[in-house]
Amino acid sequence: MADSIKTYTVVIYTENSIGLLSQIANVFTRRNLNILSLSAGESAEEGSYHITVVTDGTERNVRGAALLVEKRVDVIRVDYYTDSEIVYKELAMYKVPTKSLLESGSMEKLLSGHQAKIVDINKKFTVIQKTGTAEDTSALLEDLKDYGICEFIRSGRIAVSKQWNAEEAE
Amino acid sequence: MEQNNLITGAEALLKALVDEGVDTIFGYPGGQIMPVYDKLYYYGDRLRHILVRHEQGAIHAAQGYARANGRTGVVMVTSGPGATNVVTGIADAMADSTPVVVLTGQVSVAALGTDAFQEADVIGITSAITKWNHQIRHADEIAESVAKAFYIAGNGRPGPVLLDITKDAQNELVEYSYRHCTGIRTYNPYPEPSDADIERAVELIDSAQRPFVVFGQGITISHAEKELAAFLTKGDIPAGATMLGLSALPSDFPLYEGMIGMHGNIAPNVKTNECDVLIAVGMRFDDRVTGKVSEYARQAKIIHIDIDKCEIGKIIQPEVGICGDAREVLTRITAKMRKASHREWIGSFDECRQAEQQLVIEPELRPDGGHIRMGEVVDMVAKVTGNKAIVITDVGQNQLIAARYSRYSGQGRSFITSGGLGTMGFGIPAAIGAKTACPDRPVCLFVGDGGTQMTIQEFGTVMQEGTGVKMVILNNNWLGNVRQWQELFFGGRYSQTRMLNPDYMGICRAYGIDSAVVEKxxxxxxxxxxxxxxxxxxxxxxxxxxxxxxxxxxxxxGKGISEIMINEKEWYKKNG
Known part of the structure; x- marks a missing residue:
């Protein structure tokens, strides 16, 4: 169904221009597409940036938004994917009381089970880091609730397409 | 102190405009653009500045100028209110693909973001309605930014570009050198269609029994008037124009069937829903063209040619979408397609045409007495000017009637209107701009009494510049188009559409403009x-x-394009 609502990951390659992000956000707003996650950073090509936007919408609407974004003079290219077409991850960090973690005795098992690791630890709190899909990071969040979560934060999604383009590989 | 080869950014801006070939600026001075106006004092021999009476007048005049001669119009205004007053016109230029470069003054860099006097976030405000905008903070960015602005405004699908120039950039000294912009790595204004795309279009056209062409302003913008005529002639294909496509073909071109859309001619609208292959060139399936989209040309295979990739599949999903320049694409298709004849199909347009002539056109142009009808006035102007005038319209009934009854003798760019945005008040300043661009041609504005009063202050510009515009008010003491909708769709409840008028001759006398009233x-x-x-x-x-x-x-x-009212009570029916 072309009209069914799915999650799309829109990957935008741009010049590093001031104000471009707000223009891109405007396009999504105009099409009534909620930005569920957003990440931006420098791309492999010097001076060019990529912005990854996750949104729920119909293919037609997302395609229209992608074309409108691509139309901006400072935008190099826009691709959009469904979840099955990409490898995607996000980063999550969990701040947990050290005391409760140590007292439980099951910390190591928990962390290895979730493929998470400790990135900072002191007497008061421990910072755990995990990369994965939103489901993965949420699962760890759920398990850590028993220990008391002081702070939880997750990044926007980044994604790599599963397509293999020989030219790009060169 | 200016020394050696250093000049101020303000002067660099003017030099850059001269280097871009600009000859006319429509503008209005104010605090944050004063350094540029100060230098303009010395550039009067190279840059003609037309002082408007309101910044909205400047942008619409620049649009009229650009639409009439195809060159990029230039607007110069101050920061804050000067800039916000041009916003409507920028949106209008965006909707109608009009190349305009807007230069706005801006407060000093240190004052940016502090709510300084006459500071407005012009970049933020205009980002959604410009093709590109950019804030210039230092004088050394000016030359390059101006070059880029003109390149972007005028190439590909044209549009408005805004440069927001801080006071610092205007006052700093800079060594001036100018290089035209010939390309931007992130922007390909002229995508090249593949041979396969052309081939697929040719196959469809060659196989068509009842082909029909709808064309828009893309023909005018890409200078494809001759190529369109050659394509239609070789394929023996009838064609209808969108409102912005009017005048791209002469009115008496044998395969020209008139205007499509809400108030278009009956034949091209009815035939849109009977053709087997619909070839849309340089148009974007606006809702005023399609009517109810789900009932638009369902029976037809559609070829959509447009230079803007966004437009292809946006409203109507075509069988073949070709993203490219109309002139190039038409040339390539014409070269490959077969010469064809579709006499019977073309003959089938006669019935609709005759019905419209009898049921709509005759009563409008040759009524049995009563008050003068709007169509008679438009028809008379066409007759008196030998179909040679550039027709400008405002928005509303004046626009629709002028679109229906104006005629063109083959010179393109002869119908200028606010099509996409539908901006009342567009007419008077746009006519000033068009006449400034084409002083030798008669320029005739049709405007309602409502639109006249939206930008009537530009009579001052006409007075000061002596611009030879001919302004025809189709005066009915109503906001006529809204009144028409109230009559037809809102039970005749004339809510706030009755409008009393001033004595326009009295106003013209005050401005020293010749005028007359016609009642009979x-x-x-x-x-x-x-x-x-x-x-x-x-x-x-x-x-x-x-x-x-x-x-x-x-x-x-909300109705399909072939469901047509011929008057307040009757619908068009085939075979009587």
């Missing part, structure tokens, strides 16, 4: 002839037309 049919021809006697003199004709005149035919909103 027998006076119309002489009055129009008098108006056009001296091409260089501004003139206003206040024509009192039938107050409750409607523009027909009409495809009511």
């Amino acid at each position: 049919r027998e006076d119309l021809e002489n009055a129009v002839r008098t108006m056009f006697e001296d091409n260089d003199r501004p003139y206003l004709l206040d024509v009192h037309v039938l107050e409750e005149g409607n523009v027909m035919p009409m495809v009511p909103p």
Whole structure:
């Protein structure tokens, strides 16, 4: 169904221009597409940036938004994917009381089970880091609730397409 | 102190405009653009500045200028209110793909973001309605930014570009050198269609029994008038124009079937829903063109040619979408397609045409007495000017009736209107701009009494510049188009559409503009002839037309394009 609502990951390659992000956000707003996650950073090509936007919408609407974004003079290219077409991850960090973690005795098992690791630890709190899909990071969040979560934060999604383009590989 | 080869950013801006070939600026000075105006004092021999009476007048005049001669229009205004006053015109230029470069003054860099006097976030405000905008903070960015601005505004699908120039950039000293912009790595204005795309289009066209072409302003923008005529002639394909496509073909071109859309001609609208292959060139399936989209040309295989990738599949999913320049694509298709004949199909348009002539056109142009009808006035202007005028319109009934009854002798860019945005108040300043661009051609504005009063202050510009615009008010004491909708779709409840008018001749006298009032049919021809006697003199004709005149035919909103009202009570039916 072309009209069914799915999650799309829109990957935008741009010049590093001031104000471009707000223009891109405007396009999504105009099409009534909620930005569920957003990440931006420098791309492999010097001076060019990529912005990854996750949104729920119909293919037609997302395609229209992608074309409108691509139309901006400072935008190099826009691709959009469904979840099955990409490898995607996000980063999550969990701040947990050290005391409760140590007292439980099951910390190591928990962390290895979730493929998470400790990135900072002191007497008061421990910072755990995990990369994965939103489901993965949420699962760890759920398990850590028993220990008391002081702070939880997750990044926007980044994604790599599963397509293999020989030219790009060169 | 200016020394050696250093000049101020303000002067660099003017030099860059001269290097871009700009000859005219429509503008209005103010605090944050004063350094540029100060230098303009010395550039009067190279840059003609037309002082408008309101910044909205500047942008619409620049649009009229650009639409009339195809060159990029230039606007210069101050920061804050100066800039926000041009916003409507920028949105209008965006909707109608008009190349305009808007130069706005801006407060000093240190004051940015502090709510300084006359500071507005112009970049933020205009980002969604410009093709590109950019804030210049230092003088050394000016030359490159101007070059980029003109490149972007004028190439590909044209549009408005805004440069927001801080006071620092205007005052700093800079060594000036200018290089035209020839490309931007992130922007390909002229995508090259593949041979396969062309081939697929040719196959469809060659196989068509009932082909039909709808064309828009893309023909004018890409200078494809001749190529379109050659394509139609070789394929023996009838064609209809969108409102912005008007005048790209001469009115008497044998395969030209008139205007499509809500108030278009019956034949091209009906035939849109009967053709087997619909070839859309340089148009974007606006809702005023398609009517109810789900009932638009369902039977047809559609070829959509447009330079803007966004437009292909946006409203109508084509069988073949070709993203490219109309002239190039038409040339390539024409070269490959077969010469064809579709006489029977073309003959089938006659019935609709005759019905419209009898049921709509005759009563409008040759009524049995009563008040002057709007169509008669437009028809008279076409007759008196030998179909050679550049017709400008405002928005509303004046626009629709002018679109329906104006005629063109083959010179393109002869119908200029606010199509996409539908901006009332566009007409008077746009006419000033068009006349400035084409002083030798008669320029005739049709405007309602509502639109006249939206930008009537530009009479001052006409007075000061002596711009020889001919302004025809189709005066019915109503906001006519809204009144027509109220009559037809809102139970005749005329909510806030009755409008009393001033004495326009009195106003014209105050501005030193010649004028006349026409109330009787027998006076119309002489009055129009008098108006056009001296091409260089501004003139206003206040024509009192039938107050409750409607523009027909009409495809009511929400109806399919072949469901057509021919008057307030009757619908068009085939075979009588």
